[in-house]
Amino acid sequence: MTTTDFRDRLYELYRPPSDHFTFVDVPDMQFAVIDGDGNPEGEVFAKAIKWLFTTIYPIKQDAKKRMGKRFAEPPLECLWWADDMSDLILRNKDKLKWRLMIVLPHWTDDALFEQGVETAVGRLGEKPTTLRREVMKEGRSVQILHKGPYEELEEINTKLYQDFLPEHDLKPNGFHHQIYLDDPTRTASQKRKTIIRQPVI
Amino acid sequence: MSESLTDSELLVLGLVSEMPRHGYELEQIIEQRGMREWTQIGFSSIYFVLGKLEKKGLVTAEKPAGTKAKKSYLMTEAGQQALITQTLSALTTVRPTYSSLLMGMIHWPALQREQALDALNQRNKAIQEEITRIEGIQLDQQPLPDHIDTLFDYSIAQLKSEADWLQKTLDYMTCKPWNT
Numbered sequence A: 001m002t003t004t005d006f007r008d009r010l011y012e013l014y015r016p017p018s019d020h021f022t023f024v025d026v027p028d029m030q031f032a033v034i035d036g037d038g039n040p041e042g043e044v045f046a047k048a049i050k051w052l053f054t055t056i057y058p059i060k061q062d063a064k065k066r067m068g069k070r071f072a073e074p075p076l077e078c079l080w081w082a083d084d085m086s087d088l089i090l091r092n093k094d095k096l097k098w099r100l101m102i103v104l105p106h107w108t109d110d111a112l113f114e115q116g117v118e119t120a121v122g123r124l125g126e127k128p129t130t131l132r133r134e135v136m137k138e139g140r141s142v143q144i145l146h147k148g149p150y151e152e153l154e155e156i157n158t159k160l161y162q163d164f165l166p167e168h169d170l171k172p173n174g175f176h177h178q179i180y181l182d183d184p185t186r187t188a189s190q191k192r193k194t195i196i197r198q199p200v201i
Numbered sequence B: 001m002s003e004s005l006t007d008s009e010l011l012v013l014g015l016v017s018e019m020p021r022h023g024y025e026l027e028q029i030i031e032q033r034g035m036r037e038w039t040q041i042g043f044s045s046i047y048f049v050l051g052k053l054e055k056k057g058l059v060t061a062e063k064p065a066g067t068k069a070k071k072s073y074l075m076t077e078a079g080q081q082a083l084i085t086q087t088l089s090a091l092t093t094v095r096p097t098y099s100s101l102l103m104g105m106i107h108w109p110a111l112q113r114e115q116a117l118d119a120l121n122q123r124n125k126a127i128q129e130e131i132t133r134i135e136g137i138q139l140d141q142q143p144l145p146d147h148i149d150t151l152f153d154y155s156i157a158q159l160k161s162e163a164d165w166l167q168k169t170l171d172y173m174t175c176k177p178w179n180t
Helices: A003-014 A043-070 A085-089 A110-124 A150-167 B007-018 B023-032 B043-055 B077-092 B101-106 B113-140 B146-175
Strands: A022-026 A029-037 A076-081 A097-103 A132-136 A139-147 A176-180 A193-199 B059-062 B072-075
Touching: A003 A022, A022 A193, A029 A043, A043 A076, A043 A097, A043 A110, A043 B113, A076 A085, A110 B113, A139 A150, A150 A193, B007 B023, B007 B043, B007 B072, B007 B077, B023 B043, B043 B059, B043 B072, B072 B077, B113 B146
Parallel strands: none
Antiparallel strands: A022 A139, A029 A097, A029 A132, A076 A097, A076 A176, A139 A193, A176 A193, B059 B072
């Protein structure tokens, strides 16, 4: 893959337009993931994020060496669901289930991932039971970029699930997926960019 | 023409530029990001720095409705301009820093052979420890934005280059005949 192809692909997956929903074919990609449930404003969620970023650190350093200027920072991503899906729509935060994820280079193997886990264990203590490497298969998906406070995502969800999908005769075919392109501790809420992605069939 | 800001002022201005924040929040961020380690910002002086920035018209305090609400600091248009000017100047200006190594090597002949070699060995050890310490901070601070990650890489590369020099110099000084 040439550098240009690579950037185009990155843009297609991680910089969709913000003014309309677009379709994308998401290739199988592997992620470092941690599962959990409960309020995303709580400590468990924050800790899971810390674990993921610490775990991928050695993998990222390795990728930087291999890729040089082609390297791009991987963003935090999260899948959201609930036993009763109305809790997701109504944002009953305590009832939410989530899978926090960060994409891994395709060459990451058990040995490299284990090195990441060991690094994190050395700094943070006992390993979370759900921390693992997993391949995601999303395939054909609808996505859009949103610039603004996280609270406004609800409005987009309404447009997506109540208007766009039915109008195009589509059904969700996988988890509701959000990708956070900015660190909320360093970026004002009006400037935060988030991708909403929904695999469809 | 904007007068130049102290490092503390520039750092606080930078934090306010990310998003409006109140004093206590700024304290917390400075703590979390370990900024005290390499700046002059003391715990008590945040409000002092904010006051100076306010007087210069670079930030403005906004007290939201409600009696309990805290004052929130916002960056002004002038603040934005000052931030850009100062950042450009910080990036372009090369300001040499002088290590105590300079004085040590100049007066090398004042020492006995073993004393001198020992001292360099100690320095080598201290440099290695510093590399380990900074690498630890870089890891503990993850996730860092890439422009800050590279700043850690810069500090570590400098230390490693000194470690290389130390090793070479130690080898040479250990082998060469000593003038007594």
